[in-house]
Amino acid sequence: MAKPTTPRAASAKAKAAAPAAGADHNRPRPQTPADYKASKEELLEFYRQMVLIRRFEEKAGQLYGLGLIGGFCHLYIGQEAVAVGIQSALKPGKDSVITGYRDHGHMLAYGIDPNVIMAELTGRGAGISRGKGGSMHMFSVEHKFYGGHGIVGAQVSLGAGLGFAHKYNNDGGVCVAYFGDGAANQGQVYESFNMAELWKLPIIFVIENNQYAMGTSVNRASSEDQLYRRGESFRIPGLQVDGMDVLAVRGATEEALKWVQGGNGPILLEMKTYRYRGHSMSDPAKYRSREEVQAMRDKSDPIEGVKKYLIEAGVSEDDIKAIDQNIRKIVAEAADFAESSPEPELHELYTDVLVEQY
Numbered sequence: 001m002a003k004p005t006t007p008r009a010a011s012a013k014a015k016a017a018a019p020a021a022g023a024d025h026n027r028p029r030p031q032t033p034a035d036y037k038a039s040k041e042e043l044l045e046f047y048r049q050m051v052l053i054r055r056f057e058e059k060a061g062q063l064y065g066l067g068l069i070g071g072f073c074h075l076y077i078g079q080e081a082v083a084v085g086i087q088s089a090l091k092p093g094k095d096s097v098i099t100g101y102r103d104h105g106h107m108l109a110y111g112i113d114p115n116v117i118m119a120e121l122t123g124r125g126a127g128i129s130r131g132k133g134g135s136m137h138m139f140s141v142e143h144k145f146y147g148g149h150g151i152v153g154a155q156v157s158l159g160a161g162l163g164f165a166h167k168y169n170n171d172g173g174v175c176v177a178y179f180g181d182g183a184a185n186q187g188q189v190y191e192s193f194n195m196a197e198l199w200k201l202p203i204i205f206v207i208e209n210n211q212y213a214m215g216t217s218v219n220r221a222s223s224e225d226q227l228y229r230r231g232e233s234f235r236i237p238g239l240q241v242d243g244m245d246v247l248a249v250r251g252a253t254e255e256a257l258k259w260v261q262g263g264n265g266p267i268l269l270e271m272k273t274y275r276y277r278g279h280s281m282s283d284p285a286k287y288r289s290r291e292e293v294q295a296m297r298d299k300s301d302p303i304e305g306v307k308k309y310l311i312e313a314g315v316s317e318d319d320i321k322a323i324d325q326n327i328r329k330i331v332a333e334a335a336d337f338a339e340s341s342p343e344p345e346l347h348e349l350y351t352d353v354l355v356e357q358y
Contacts, residue, residue, distance in 0.1 A: 027235070028264065029237055030237050030239065030255055030256070030258070030259040030264075030267060031255055032239075032255075033239065033241075033248075033251040033252045033254065033255035034251050035245070035247040035248050035250075035251045036085075036247045036248075036250035036251040036254065037247075038247060038250070038309070040310075040313045040314065040315065042088075043306060043309050043310050043313055043315070044310065044315065044323070045088070046084055046085075046088065046246050046306050047303070047306045047307065047310055047320070047323060048323055048327065049080075049084045049088075049108065049109055050080040050081065050084050050246065050302060050303050050306060051303060051323065051324060051327045052108055052114070052327050052330065052331070053076055053080045053083065053084070053104070053105040053108050053109065054077060054080055054303060055327050055328060055331045056104065056105075056108060056114055056117070056118070056331050056334070057075040057076050057077045057104060057105065058077065059118075059331050059332075059334075059335050060073060060075065060104065060118070060121055060135075061073075061075055061277070061281065063118075063121070063122065063335065063338075064281045065281075068122050068338075068339065069121050069122055069123075069134075069135065070123065070134070071134050071135060071136070072101065072134075072135060072136055072150075072280050072281070072282075073121070073135045073280060073281045074101050074102040074135065074136070074279065074280045074281075075102070075104075075275070075277045075281070076102055076104055076105030076106075076275070077275065077276045077277050078210070078273065078274050078275045078276040078277075078296070078301075078302070079102075079105065079208060079210060079243070079273045079274070079275055079302075080105060080246075080302050080303065081243060081244055081245060081246040081249050081273070081302035081305075081306075082206070082208055082243045082249055082271045082273050083105045083106045083108075083109035084109045084246055084249075085246040085247070085248070085249025085250040085252075085253060086109075086176060086204075086206065086249060086250075086253045086269075087106065087109040087110050087176075088109070088250060089250055089253040089254055089257060090110075090174070090176065091173075092110065092111060092143060092144075093143070093144060094144070094171070094172065094173045095144065095173050095174045095175070095176065096144040096145075096146060096162045096166070096173060096174075096175045096176070097110060097144065097145050097146065097175070097176050097178070098145075098146040098147055098149070098155045098158055098159045098162060098175065098176075098177050098178070099147065099148065099149070099155060099177075099178035099179070100148075100149055100150075100152070100153075100155055100178065100179055100180060100183065101135070101136035101137075101148065101149065101150050102180075102208075103135075103136070103138055103147070103148040104117055104121070104135070104138075106145070106178065107128070107138055107140070107143075107145060110143055110145055111143070112128065112140060112143055112145065113128075114330060114331065114334040115333070115334045115337040115338070116128040117138065117334070118334040118335055118337065118338040119131070119337060119338040119341050120133055120134065120135075120138055121134065121135050121338065122338040122339065122341075123343060123344075124338055124341035124342065124343060124344070125341065125342055125343060125344040125345065125348070126337070126338075126341040126342075127338075127341075128140055129148075130344055130348060130351075130352065131343060131344045131348075132344065132348065132352065133148060136148055136149070136150040137149070137150060144173075146158065146162060152180075152182060152183045152186060153179060153183035153186030153188055153189050154188070155177060155178070155179060156177050156179050156183065156186075156188060156189045156192045156205070157188045157189075157191065157192045158177075159175050159176075159177025159192070159203060159205070160175075160177070160192040160195055160196050160201060160203060162175040162177075162203070163175040163177075163196060163201035163202050163203030163266070164199065164201055166201075166202050167199070167200075167201055167202055172261075173202065174202045174203065174204060174257060174260050174261065175201075175202065175203045175204070176203075176204045176206060177192075177203060177204070177205050177206065178206045178208055179205070179206070179207060179208070180207065180208050180209070180210065180213060181207060181208075181209040181210065181211070181212075181213050181218045181221075181222070181227060182213025182214060182216075182221070183213075184207050184209075184222070184227050184230060185213075185221065185222060190234070192205075193205070193230075193231055193234045193236055193266070194234055196234075196236070196265065196266040197231075197234045197235055197236050197265050197266055199265075200263065200264070200265035200266075201265065201266055202260045202261065202266075203260065203266045204253075204256045204257070204260060204266070204267055204268075204269060205231070205236075205266060205267070205268045205269070206268075206269045206271060207227045207228070207230075207268065207269070207270045207271065208243065208271050208273055209227055209243070209270055209271060209272055209273065210273050210274055210275040211273075211274055211275075212275070212279070212287065212288065214279045214283070215279065215283065215285075215287040216287070217287075217288075226240065226270075227240075227270045228240040228268060228269070228270035230268065231266070231267075231268040236265070236266050236267065236268050237259070237267055237268070238267070238268040238269070238270060239252050239255070239256070239267070239268070239269050239270070240270045240272065241269055241270065241271050241272065242272060243271030243272050243273030244272070244273060244274065244296075244300040244301070244302045244305065245302065245305055246302060246305070246306050247306075247309070249271065252269055253269070256269055274296045274300070276293055276296070276297065307320060
């Protein structure tokens with residue numbers, strides 16, 4: 001499939017950060033990953049999940065425009081291959097996930113019911129956070145999905161804590177902590193790197209580098225814009241991955257899991273991806289040209305890429321269309337469920353405020 005055309009785009013194969021000057025060259029390094037060899041059934045599931053995220057987010061954008069979603073709303077359109085590729089390799093109920101405010105796609109990729117996600121977006125009592133979290137603060141202890149966080153970079157420190165819990169409890173789980181290229185410049189990220197490597201925590205740090213932190217391109221905001229190298233001073237190895245190709249993402253995740261589960265401590269994955277919409281629904285995205293966005297859609301769209309893999313695997317156009325139609329039905333039902341669900345009762349203002357530990 002075609003690859004990103006933006007400056008410094010990742011190659012088809014992931015590349016690993018070389019040891020920094022003066023580092024111990026004898027210490028182990030993760031292998032350079034190969035693209036995942038998916039079966040036809042796995043390709044169909046990747047396609048289904050990615051289309052679900054795309055259509056769900058498009059519907060969320062429509063509901064926001066109609067005033068049914070309030071506050072902030074950050075859409076995941078264009079980045080679907082990252083969440084699907086990574087979370088397809090995780091073990092639900094065992095591994096934990098934490099992310100920032102662009103969180104709807106991660107929840108869908110983790111198999112959480114679209115109805116309760118859409119209900120949360122619209123502030124309904126049936127939502128996964130009882131209508132009190134909204135777009136940016138979704139949460140599910142049952143699924144080990146710990147947010148959804150509105151403060152830039154805050155989830156990285158919490159992710160280190162989740163990694164510590166996995167190690168302390170010796171439960172074999174791994175934490176995946178997602179953050180963006182803008183958050184990669186926050187100080188608490190590096191405090192978390194330091195502790196995670198000191199304590200050899202089972203955590204995969206994932207930078208979703210969608211090229212623009214709000215409205216500033218990564219090469220204008222970061223003195224080191226090869227973000228997979230950001231862990232070198234803490235002896236955390238990094239891999240740069242084509243985040244527009246679900247098979248490249250899954251392959252890199254398999255290698256990262258092998259590294260972390262081998263007791264080697266954390267690893268950093270930089271996913272070179274791209275968002276088609278603005279930073280949030282209130283962002284007109286005038287800092288980039290329409291031609292740039294269209295070029296990414298034409299040459300590197302993750303859904304079109306996996307569709308090509310499906311056709312090569314012998315899946316017919318009719319079968320693909322049937323999936324598309326089914327997804328549109330699921331999303332329409334989720335919107336209907338959200339719109340018909342009642343808002344939280346007034347007494348809910350006083351619940352979920354304090355947890356008392358005995």
